[in-house]
Amino acid sequence: MSFLSVSNVHHTYFSKEAATEALQDINLTIDKGEFVSFIGPSGCGKTTLLSIIAGLFEPTSGSVHIENQEVYGNKDLSIGYMLQQDYLFPWKTIEENITLGLKLLKQEKKSFTNVASSLLSDVGLPPVEKKYPRELSGGMRQRVALARTLAVDPKILLLDEPFSALDYQSKLKLEDLVSNKLKEYGKTAVLVTHDIGEAIAMSDRIFLFSARPGKLHQTFLVPEELRTLTPFEARAHSSYSSLFQTIWKELESLE
Numbered sequence: 001m002s003f004l005s006v007s008n009v010h011h012t013y014f015s016k017e018a019a020t021e022a023l024q025d026i027n028l029t030i031d032k033g034e035f036v037s038f039i040g041p042s043g044c045g046k047t048t049l050l051s052i053i054a055g056l057f058e059p060t061s062g063s064v065h066i067e068n069q070e071v072y073g074n075k076d077l078s079i080g081y082m083l084q085q086d087y088l089f090p091w092k093t094i095e096e097n098i099t100l101g102l103k104l105l106k107q108e109k110k111s112f113t114n115v116a117s118s119l120l121s122d123v124g125l126p127p128v129e130k131k132y133p134r135e136l137s138g139g140m141r142q143r144v145a146l147a148r149t150l151a152v153d154p155k156i157l158l159l160d161e162p163f164s165a166l167d168y169q170s171k172l173k174l175e176d177l178v179s180n181k182l183k184e185y186g187k188t189a190v191l192v193t194h195d196i197g198e199a200i201a202m203s204d205r206i207f208l209f210s211a212r213p214g215k216l217h218q219t220f221l222v223p224e225e226l227r228t229l230t231p232f233e234a235r236a237h238s239s240y241s242s243l244f245q246t247i248w249k250e251l252e253s254l255e
Helices: 046-053 094-098 100-104 109-122 138-151 168-185 196-202 238-252
Strands: 004-014 019-030 035-039 061-066 079-082 156-160 188-192 205-209 216-221
Touching: 004 046, 019 046, 019 216, 035 046, 035 196, 046 156, 046 188, 079 138, 094 100, 094 109, 094 138, 100 138, 109 138, 138 168, 168 196, 188 196, 196 238, 205 238, 216 238
Parallel strands: 035 188, 035 205, 079 156, 156 188
Antiparallel strands: 004 019, 004 061, 205 216
């Protein structure tokens, strides 16, 4: 049985002037521990679908379930969300930022320092618990954001272009880190990206959406020989280039 299922999801945004159909008849499933990416033309509803999966709002029709539990309105489901901006609170220390979710869940305070230290080590950062976000680089702040997301042991991680604001070297390092940590933690993840190469390097499967209203146009299975490599290594493999060209041509046909 699938870990996550999106069933007959339609979504329309309503304003005083018009109704804009963002998504139309979306059906897909994701297995536990799988890493998938959503790609497609700008405005095809990728982020809208990610927000619906996160339970941030209810689709106009259809449903999303995680382990047979309805997502929308379910306060018992822990869902991690990483965005392009890290959204760390500047007036809180790194430790306070990482453990904020644990505080909201009313976890034992005595374990906060240990959790923060352990997660900082996991994401490759030195002991910076007592520093403030302004004292860290953009790449370090995104590592803190990842640590904060993992702290609450989410059922699934939703990644909305989390590397797009970084310089290229930091982006490649973060891709490897996130991929490695999610495999280590056995997490299921969904990535929204405009970067075909990033999708190929990090994913098990790639869902390509057509232009608005967003429909699921095609699904690509990333070859096994790429999935066993780190994202950085995958970019140098011959199968990477072949799949890139295939997806590129298909994406161009939609625009």
